[in-house]
Amino acid sequence: MSTDEKALRDWTGEEREELLELGHALFACPELGFQEKGSAAILTDFLKKHGISFEEGLSVTGIKASIGNKEGYHIALVADMDALEVRNGDKAYPFHSCGHSIQTAVMAYVLKRLKDQGIVEKTGGRVSVIGAPAVESIDFDTRRRLKEEGKIRYFSGKQDMISKGVFDDVDCVISMHINGDSGGPLFDINSTLAGFMVKKVIFHGKASHSGAAPHLGLNALHGASLAMDGIAYLKDQLPPEAGLKLHPVLTSCSGTVNVIPEQAVLETYIRANTLDYLLEAGEKFDRCVLHCGQALGIETEIQNTTGYMPFAQSAEITETVHRQMLRLCREDQIVKNVISGASGDIGDLGYLIPAVQFGFSGAEGQIHSARFSVGDEENAYFRTAQVAEETVAEILSDPKLQVKNPDFRKKKEFYLREWLGEQAGSCG
């Protein structure tokens, strides 16, 4: 019997049943971002039952549950709580099609097992589970309302929690995300996520009769059209590894066919693989649309909406996670270093705090669709829990593995000012 099998056999039948029950209860309670009240209640009931203390209502529905001391190394197990809206025929309804209920159940259960094992009593330090609301960028009407009511500052749960200091005492972050079908490789490590920002450009022209007196107007659409060309040429100005993706859309244009358009609106996401490239692309974009407008004497207004930062995983923690995976599976069952075009607010956390988000398989049907289900519960729940648990135990037991983060204050200052800053907009 290999170590892994032994470790997994240490799970009692009762524990296995309880984790699955928790996972199924959360899966059956899909709620959109910042509305995860039912999920929070399921989670707090579980924590109370096992005598784990917690704070609730963080960024509306978020939870922070901890074991251990205020001093010492602090590992946060971070889980998303929200569901998506899916459509089946005419019906649209909330559904856990991104598998976040699994993360929440597994992380909470890992905390319970670590408590049972008395891990922090042996090693010192602290372990928290942080359930974060609203990672999916959807349902902006609700988020706008919550912002107006003063309940949130930002449209992403982690961004809002970061701004409110929930992560200020955290030394490193371990998270996970379902990322593959049953029957394929079991895990993935060290993948990157792209970052993105959202731009809306309004070209302000002047209306006039397009036949009798076009020269008395100023065609806003000409400014937007010239800018579209300029933006297309920008794609050559960053190297391929930047992963620049720019697909502007003309979302509105005033006027009728006999009126010179007074206003044209161009909107785009800008995506890139690193923060430096993303910021560079943002600056180049601004320069381009501004000067294309100016070339024709058209006033240009740029509105920025904050997206998510690119995610680069901590190499040191990845190594520790990798070692735990190898106790459970072969090297060829682990996918490595995938450069993904997807994004998540774990990117923002990873910028501030050493973080990993490993992927695990077990999905059936398409992620983000109404057909999604968990096909391989052994992997999705038990192997992932084992990886997270052993990673925490190893890091707490060995100070050499405790990645330090001396620049947190400086990075957070930059982050709040330059990334979430009022001038840069504040909607995820």
Ligand SMILES: [Zn+2]
């Ligand atoms: Zn998703």
Ligand SMILES: [Zn+2]
């Ligand atoms: Zn997700």
